[in-house]
Amino acid sequence: MDVIERVPFAPEDAVGKKEEELFFFVEQHKEDSERITAPRYSYWKSVFRIFFSKKLNIVCLAILVVVAVMSFIYPLTFSYDKFENIMEAAGNLSPSEAIARFGFDAKWILGTGKWGDSIFHGIWASARISLLLAFICAAINMTVGIIIGAFWGYNKAVDSVLNVIYNIVANVPYILLISILVYIIGSGFGSFIFALTITGWLGIAYFMRTQVLIIRDREYNLASRTLGTSIGRIVTKNVLPYLTSVTVTLLASEVPSYISAEVFLTYIGIGMSADVPSLGHMIGDAQDSWLTYPWAFWSPVAVSAIITIILYVLGQSLADASDPRSHMK
Numbered sequence: 001m002d003v004i005e006r007v008p009f010a011p012e013d014a015v016g017k018k019e020e021e022l023f024f025f026v027e028q029h030k031e032d033s034e035r036i037t038a039p040r041y042s043y044w045k046s047v048f049r050i051f052f053s054k055k056l057n058i059v060c061l062a063i064l065v066v067v068a069v070m071s072f073i074y075p076l077t078f079s080y081d082k083f084e085n086i087m088e089a090a091g092n093l094s095p096s097e098a099i100a101r102f103g104f105d106a107k108w109i110l111g112t113g114k115w116g117d118s119i120f121h122g123i124w125a126s127a128r129i130s131l132l133l134a135f136i137c138a139a140i141n142m143t144v145g146i147i148i149g150a151f152w153g154y155n156k157a158v159d160s161v162l163n164v165i166y167n168i169v170a171n172v173p174y175i176l177l178i179s180i181l182v183y184i185i186g187s188g189f190g191s192f193i194f195a196l197t198i199t200g201w202l203g204i205a206y207f208m209r210t211q212v213l214i215i216r217d218r219e220y221n222l223a224s225r226t227l228g229t230s231i232g233r234i235v236t237k238n239v240l241p242y243l244t245s246v247t248v249t250l251l252a253s254e255v256p257s258y259i260s261a262e263v264f265l266t267y268i269g270i271g272m273s274a275d276v277p278s279l280g281h282m283i284g285d286a287q288d289s290w291l292t293y294p295w296a297f298w299s300p301v302a303v304s305a306i307i308t309i310i311l312y313v314l315g316q317s318l319a320d321a322s323d324p325r326s327h328m329k
Contacts, residue, residue, distance in 0.1 A: 085116030149208025252315020
């Protein structure tokens with residue numbers, strides 16, 4: 001559509017001129033009218049900009065990369081056997097004694113354990129199991145919990161059934177439930193994952209259900225339902241993207257909790273079987289001699305604590321950066 005634009009002129013210039021000489025037509029393009037002069041906004045670019053703006057996050061991320069390399073790549077260079085030196089009477093050797101006995105090697109820089117095994121190799125072989133367990137359990141529980149929780153908040157029939165199930169399961173101590181399941185199905189890596197995920201998703205689903213109830217009746221969701229949009233599309237397009245920061249916050253607490261649960265349950269004899277390397281096994285084997293042979297006890301404790309703290313700090317920082325309110329300058 002053509003727009004008439006007035007040209008500035010002095011009053012004395014208008015004398016004796018016709019109206020068409022005082023105005024002229026200017027072309028207008030739709031593309032120009034829709035162009036926004038504000039800078040483009042990218043959600044994930046803003047998330048990572050805020051995340052990497054903190055030096056603590058960069059340091060923690062570097063430590064996590066080192067831990068991941070030592071846990072997943074370094075164990076490929078050796079074959080860990082807990083009882084490889086059981087006939088050598090080399091149990092609980094200090095780092096200096098182990099190096100003097102077997103020669104200088106990175107394998108012996110933390111000494112030997114109760115059975116003469118390398119503590120250094122045992123820690124990283126065990127850390128790999130702990131990290132795999134945590135990531136697999138988190139992936140299963142978060143996926144199932146988020147999907148079921150999102151629809152739980154919208155469907156009244158599902159809400160009435162799952163509320164009863166949740167109230168029953170939530171009143172059973174989690175450690176007791178896992179213990180019973182492990183005793184029934186047996187110990188082992190797969191069995192432990194099953195025990196942690198069979199009901200682990202329920203608490204996540206209930207949390208997501210509560211979040212959905214808070215935002216499901218907002219104007220834009222009501223408008224979508226009025227226009228006939230399916231519940232599935234509303235959940236995936238309107239609800240879950242809004243809960244990104246909440247989801248990341250939940251994930252930040254879930255991953256370290258599985259590592260802590262594995263270490264603790266294995267330590268008290270409920271978790272991994274004896275043939276599976278575990279930080280819990282190493283701590284349990286050295287618990288009676290934590291003052292006499294501190295290197296055997298505190299080394300796996302320190303690595304377990306570092307992994308848990310680093311994952312928690314990075315998760316919380318990523319959760320904070322995922323909040324759109326923190327993107328405003």
